[in-house]
Amino acid sequence: MTEKRPEGIEQYDAPAGGWGALKAVASTLAHQQIVAQGTATLLKANQPEGFDCPGCAWPDPKHTSSFEFCENGAKAITWESTARRVPPEFFAQNTVSSLWHWTDHQLEDQGRLTHPMIFDHDSDRYLPISWEDAFATIGAELGKLESPDEAEFYTSGRASNEAAFLYQLFVRAFGTNNFPDCSNMCHEATSVGLPQAIGVGKGTVTLEDFDSADAIFSFGHNPGTNHPRMMTTLHNASRRGVPIIVFNPLKERALEKFAAPQNPVEMATLSSTPIASAYHQVRAGGDLAALKGIMKIVLEKDAAALAAGRHGIIDRAFIEEHTTGFEAFRKDMEDAPWDRILAVSGLTYEALESAADVYINAENVILCYGMGITQHRHGTANVQQIANLLMLRGNIGRTGAGICPLRGHSNVQGNRTVGITEIPGPSLADGIERAFGFRPSIIKGHNAIETAEAIIDGRSKALVCLGGNLAVAMPDPGAIFAGMRKLDLAVHIATKLNRSHLLTAKVSIVLPCFGRTDLDTQASGPQAVTVEDSMSMVHASRGFLNPPSEMLRSEPAIVAGIAKATLGNRYGIDWDFLIADYDRIREKIEVVFPDFRDFNKRIRVPGGFRLDVAASDRRWKTPSGKAVFLLAPGLDEDPRQSDPEALVLTTLRSHDQYNTTVYGLNDRYRGVFGRRDVVFMNRHDLAERGLSEGDLIDVSSLVATDGAPRTVSRYTAVAYDIPRGSIAGYYPEMNTVVALSDYDPASGTPAYKGVPVKVVRSDPA
Template identity: 50%
Template sequence: MHQDIIKIHPYDAPAGGWGSVKSLGVTVARFGSYDALPGLRHQNKPDGYACVSCAWGRPQKSHLAEFCENGAKATFSELTSARVGADFFAAHTLTELRTWPDMELEKLGRLTEPLRYDAASDRYLPVAWDDAFAAIGTELKALAPQSVVFYASGRASLETSYLYQLLARLYGNNNLPDSSNMCHETTSVALQKTIGQGVGTVHVADFEHTDCIFFFGQNVGSNSPRMLHQLQEARERGIPIVVFNPLRERGLVEFKNPQSPVQMLGGPATEISTHYHQVRPGGDIAALMGLCKTLFEFDDQARDLGLPPVLDRAFIEAHTHGFEAFEASVRGSDWSEIEAQSGLTRAALESAARIYANANAVIAVYGMGLTQHKRGMDNVTTLLNFLLLRGNIGKSGAGICPVRGHSNVQGQRTVGISEKPSLVPLDKLADQFGFEPPRDEGLSTVDACAGVIDGSVRAFVSLGGNFLRAVPDHYRMEPAWSRLRLTVQIATKLNRSHLLSGTVGYLLPCLGRIERDEQRGVLQTLSTEDSTGWMHASRGHHAPASAQLLSEARIVAGIAKATLAPNPQVDWDGWCDDYGRVRDQIAITYPEIFHDFNRRLAAPGGFARPLPARERMWKTPSAKAEFTVPQALDAAFAGDGGADVLRLVTLRSNDQFNTTIYGLSDRFRGVEGTRRIVFMHPADIAWLGLHDGQDIGLASACGDDFVREVHGLRVVPYDIPRGSIGGYYPECNPLVPLWQHADESKVPAAKSVPVRVVANRVGAGSP
């Protein structure tokens, strides 16, 4: 491991452009993935593989290169030339490896053989596949089903996800938390409650017909850069894009398209946002209520002048319920409180509302900047209210567009990976497979963490992911983890979660999605769902990293066969030999979505799931879209009330995807060589008596007695609202208490964490 040179400098170049090209060159060299370059032409194409990075939808007509900087980095990382096998672990204990940074673990390369943990030597040792499955089955059979968790990260295919949820339910529980519990479960709960479907209403094609786009809490440049194509095309048509986001992010300011010779050879960049409002973290409810209050005022003025109404009253009357209560709440909201909580002026909100009122079809895009708050539900439902006021659900070019993270995180929920039995057709599964499924609600991610801490969870099976790095409350979770009886990790590469084992631990390497998945000599097709509700085929093109790798489906089946009693209606081997047979089973369980699955999957553009709200069909108790009243204007936890309490927003760099760290460059924010950063407003730096470049610590100010601190963080002046600071995820995760989560959805509230600055302690810090 080498010491990186730290450089902090302003960055005012556009997203994309030559900076993106240079970054890809650095990543290719870092991972030795030169053989991956030709295969990029197949990424997100009908004849190729679905990107293993974000879940943004594919246009019906593909661009020449249908990949972005981060998607290409994910491919280079997966197709690295480096390898990790038993010989590596013979030279390194897990205790030693826990001192390595995340990026160094990522650079080690692909896992090549099944491994079991040996406590005596504190190392992983090689094990035969059959022996691993037999041992795991023996352990699971000895445990109470309710004490076992089956976690999924969001990257597994629809086929594997379906088999995984069936394994859990045949075993006897609904303990199927997933990465959605940590990011967009707020969306799933809020949209189901208000419009009768747990996913958004927008297709990629709607961007071609929209009149206006409103953006909330989503950093497109780092988290879903392929969307910049749609935003650029909208701006070229003169469409206004109004952004509400605490930090001024380069991808939301301007973009140079690497596929445009004119722009790459010196042409001007495309301005993305026409209006940029730096809302206070947790202030989105207030901002939205201000927008809605202005619309009511505009409507009143139109009525007094005999002009057409600003609100779509015909739509409201025919298609919504609860309007009167929401109207009363909006009219009763005080402008001074709206301004204080949002951090925005009345004039700014009135200006944005006027743009909205002048547009016929509006798309509202949002990300985890709305979902990861205590009142994240109110963030999302108030945004829905805003759209409903002018009928912007159920017409071309309009709708609500949550931007999901992992490439199949939405899809795995669609095929049954859910802790909520009410969302799964259990009666149909019972008939289909001849068993009585468990009916009790299972454990969410937060519940699973609490169970690990209190000892009620005894085993943890993980289908991908880096669970221990992603979850809150690190200083409570890691010590408790070693008390688990069994840990099973299905993975492609080594990460920190693999370095802490239960008493019995297995690390099972699987094929990556980009690799050829051949079963009985036949190349298999997988499928995924993007964040706009389209299903796509995915076919790997590259040779497997090791001859010992098994597919994810084959590993799930191996665990199932070793654990469960034989069932003549459950054909694990046949399903793994031909994934088309799994799709036949999915179609039986979910006929409305997946009827004729195999034939429809072969279509070049895939196929869309039914989205009733697009047709203005509301599957709610009232059979209408529901207006709701927010509990408060502030979405955040207040903390312990001290005057020196700041609101921490956790951030991703453009050199990472979720917990996967590709490098130490956050080009768009001008940071090179480190991730131990605190972005602060210059006035706050002066107010706290700090200086640029100073090392500080942060301590949780959540109000309980547990000490949560992260040290060795460098102060960096940045354009962020006063009273707010930014720090990287997952390094700042230890500051988030497990109980600090969104109401109802239990998503960790990582976007407005109450903290205070403390003196730095040398040698202390986050893992």
Template identity: 45%
Template sequence: MKTRPATIKPYSGPVGGWGSAKSVAGIIAREHVPLKAPKLLSVQNKPEGYMCVSCAWAKPAQPHPLEFCENGAKATAWEITSRRADPAFFEKHTLSELELWPDHDLEEQGRLTHPMRWDAISDKYLPVGWAEAFDEIGRELGALDPHQVDLYTSGRASLEASYMYQLFARMYGSNNLPDSSNMCHESSSVALPESIGASVGTAILSDFENTDCIFYIAQNVGTSSPRLLHDLQDAVDRGVKIVTFNLLHERGLERFVNPQSPVQMLTGRETKISTEYYQVKNGGDIAALFGVCKALIEADDALKASGTSRVAGEDGKPKDPDNAAMVAFAASIASADKKHVLDHDFIKEHTAGYEEFALAARAHQWDELERVSGLSRDQMMKAAAIYAKSDAVLMVYGMGLTQHLMGVQNVHMVCNLALLRGNIGKPGANICAVRGHSNVQGQRTVGITEKPGLAPLDKLSELYGFEPPRWTGRSTVETCDAIINGQSRAFISLGGNFLKAVPETTAMEAGWRKLRLNVQIATKLNRSHVLHGEIAYLLPCLGRIEMDEQATGPQAVSIESSIAHFHGSRGKTKPVSATLLSEPAIVAGIAKATLGKTRVPWDAWVGNYAEIRDAIERTYPETFKDFNKRLFKPGGFARPLPARERKWVTQSGKANFITPGKLFPEFSTSGRTDVLHLATLRSNDQFNTTIYGYSDRFRGVEGTRRIVFMNGEDIVRLGFADGEIVDVTTAIDDNFVRKVTGLRIVSYNIAKGCCGAYFPETNPLFPLAHHDPKSKTPSYKLLPVRLSRSHATPDG
């Protein structure tokens, strides 16, 4: 473990440009792959190439010469590294020692090469044969009640492996299928079906070409999905207005230099991304969007009143429109015939619930909306004016909306705003939920879900001759509770770093040690592997970038992107070890050892992944029609979504305006002047729990992740100083102290009353019960905290 000097210096440059080029070159050199990496990156996200193992952003039919971003290049270099965490490495280190290592240092040891089993006597991982591992895992699972077993899936598993995994789980008798989607966009998966009858966003890439306005809400494009900047840049060049709502001023939403543009690279000419940038208070999104909706609705009312001298008031009763300013505003943004602001034809034909929503919008007072959102009335009305003057508006949002106590209602509000002017189901006007990991959306599409009503259980029963369990399984939060309380006895993980990604870290680690069986399928070492229960297996798998040779020859896998298109992916480099098995082979090995003889042709599937895709098509015939034929279609092939065609698969048969009951969650600490609202953040040197390095270039932080970003006025108001070391304590009264120590205050352009700190370092602050009640998504973007002077060092 190395000591890193920390420097904090404001960053004045753009996203992209020479900074990105230098960063990519740096990690390629650091991972000792100077010849291999450039060749592989040239086929990343290309037809017949491999799909990026990082973010889930769309793969265009006509790719750029280099169809990867800085983070995608880091993910590739990180996976094809020359380093190896082999048996010789594990012979040198006990797990008690490795527990003390930072996650970055664990993963930096390189690729896992051999299946390993924890040995209690030596406290080390020792090599084990695959057959022996499968046999013991099967015996242990056979001795447990399926209700006691949780089968987790990371967002990187392929469609083929995910389908096999959920089938194994259900044949075993368990619906406990928590996954990474539970922790990120589950609020979308709950809210969108209620609003528009689709479980995912409806936008496609061509919408970025046909839109004339983009509302960009709570997503940091420069860190989380930089390839999307190409689409935003092209839109800006066409004159499209981008209206951004975000807690922090993030460089990727401000300025961009395209590394693939010789003109921009040589001249330094920047593209300004956001036309308007509205800094919303943490948790103020509903209020901000309500303000925009209120302005639109009341302007429409004013136009109606101009012909009748009557307009609906906040109490629903008519009153005289004496507000000349509103009448003038309405006239300035109205349709060409000056008769309406809203799309009444669309509302009448396609929606339900408008009147209730409009009453609520009228009833909210501007001073209340300003206080909660952090925006002024003028800002919300200006956003409404831009929206009303645009014919096709694209709604783009990310986890800054979904990881909230009111995440489902946040997404409802995005839909409400879209529905007011019919901005869904037409070219350039749709909802784009930007997902995180590369197949986090796809694994749900093929059955990874704890909710039996979302899985085709009858079809699975027909195809494979078994009776699937019908009980509701555990989500991620419920799995954590079961581990803490000892109800879960076995945990199998298809990728990921569960212990670092979840809340309630201290209690979770204590519960983790009590598990009877812990099986981790992985490519690199992380904290979830070095903590253990009674029996622990570490099973190394092929990475997506590696060539996968099976009985019938080289294989391909498939993934689903953020825009619900399916893509084939073919590995292009030699595996790091001949001992590795593919994810499908490992799932099949565990399944056969656990279930014995079944109607599932596990071996045939492992020998030929095309047969798995045929099985997926038989299970989901409409979604995956001609799956194998279309696997490598340029640009992917689209998942059918009726909402794209204005067909609403909802109980009402229409798209629904759904009115949030309140603007902001209630905390026991509300009104306390010493409480700040914390949001967790990613740096541009990480992806989810994977920390590539200790650089957050765009925020000017180098050499450390032990940071708390604060508004300068809050620093002074609370009696602190920029650079001071503080402890952060959860300000929720539940008789349990949660504290993270030794964080350095950094003055930053963040909304007053709020602060930001890195995920997953501050996960220990989050109570398990602190989640959206419907989606159960942890509220990683909103937590009340207090700061106090620290006796710890910035290194913890």
């Protein structure tokens, strides 16, 4: 007899992609009421004269490719280009207090915002406000602050280079470097860790390198959901026999088998291509131990080869000419005890050896990683050990080899490149002085964690958000919600309504902006913006749809309007002149950042251009002028994991989700339909606690440094193929059990993927 499973939990055995993906997109198009327009819009995505998909940051093949179908990219596009609207009448019918009880999915599913709105405390509703009055109000409120450092300026990765550049210019002219941004929550460990190791906080590979790779290693990411266009690259690599070695706690369907919707044979025959040639289910928080185990084996086999009179395995010429720190690194590997490596990683010696053998036998290796590596207490160390592994055999700075951090938003990397950083250096100050005649402060500002702490403590009085859903994205949402309600000013530049907009301050304003698909017309005519993908390619993006309302403005125009109202003519910056023609913004970017030389000329070439990544050419912009083998003492991520009750929680995105945006309630590759209130657990971990699949459970953080308990209650336990000692639940709901103090001290990245928790049966009452 088949065991009855919890409601909405089913076995799903189909491959990723294929007809399931086509069906999901058709359903999304119909739901958003844009079937005819939506199909035409999808055909312009990622095309030379089209717009850049607002989804992932995976690059385009020379940005001149034919249509590449991508399910979650299609969802992102239709979500933005929806026919649904949220006009002033919507707010007249719904108080903020009543909207608070809607789900996050319901809020965003209402459609595009159409008018600037200001919150009225007496009626508990948002009311229309003119753009001029909105800008004047914001400028006046910012002017009341005792110090510019009492304001926080958040940036979402979806902002264009032009909007982000103007934003950082405005904020630095205002007088602060408080720049929390979504990089702080995802790949800050990369931005901090890689410059120390190889001199640049970006990946070293190009898309073409994958055509020459002899092996691809994949650590801590789920491309089928979070960067789906990567599946074409992995699909092609697998079909030409390249081993793809995966390390991830859960078996993600797209890394198991994938049916390419563009492949007529696979679609017609209902067949698919296996992706991973080996799938190692590392324990949550065990990546550092796994990496050390692989490197320890490589070094042991190198020593054995030399002792037997054979050639060594490691690339001694590369190590001697291009690196420092190797001997200390070698000793650290020798001292790492095998019993702890195996216990912490949750893998066998044989599994680690098989991975090491693939690495040794491949001439050119690319190693890809995602937030499963970075969102840990030792995220920076994880990233640096990945660099160490590649350097052992010279797999950085040559064709077909290198490091590949997988970014999320399509311009999160570009935002950082054009100045969105809380840690500005002298070169940025020099550039702004060249371009605008004033020298901004280079005193470190707040990152996302520090911003949250300042808001909760009442030290920050104002928050301006260029996109995003900051309150929901951060750990400790209860504390952040309370802190945001105490602010004097909250400003949200957004395309859609979300929960952060409902956390009303003394003055709360929502400003509707264009999306990527919208036609942006300024004084000089239609405009293009630019974005940078995860491989440092910069290209143009041109929307073509009529905006949802005549009242919408572009992000650059909104930033300029706020700046003008706040600063007046300070430093002689002519904000109106800059936004009249975005070429003028790009000319200033080129002055501030010389790597953008001939920006306007190169951006008009189909495919755009690649920014200089010195490490790709084995130029190491480190203090020593060489790449550095860096140490990561120990193996354990968090001492609380030694608690006998501890399980390690990793947070996940469902397949119907992008970051905090929830498109729907299905996660079909994991067999979850119509719900999100589930926790995935190993059957043995359930049994040890006297639990069974379907039981209602409470998940609580082990005591944080502040001593406060954090619990999510009455979630349904789902038995799942996940390593013992690891559990998983959906982000952002599980953020409740993540403390602000649970972060990587080196980078400030929250440890969403390695939180020690305990699980108990829910109280029936």
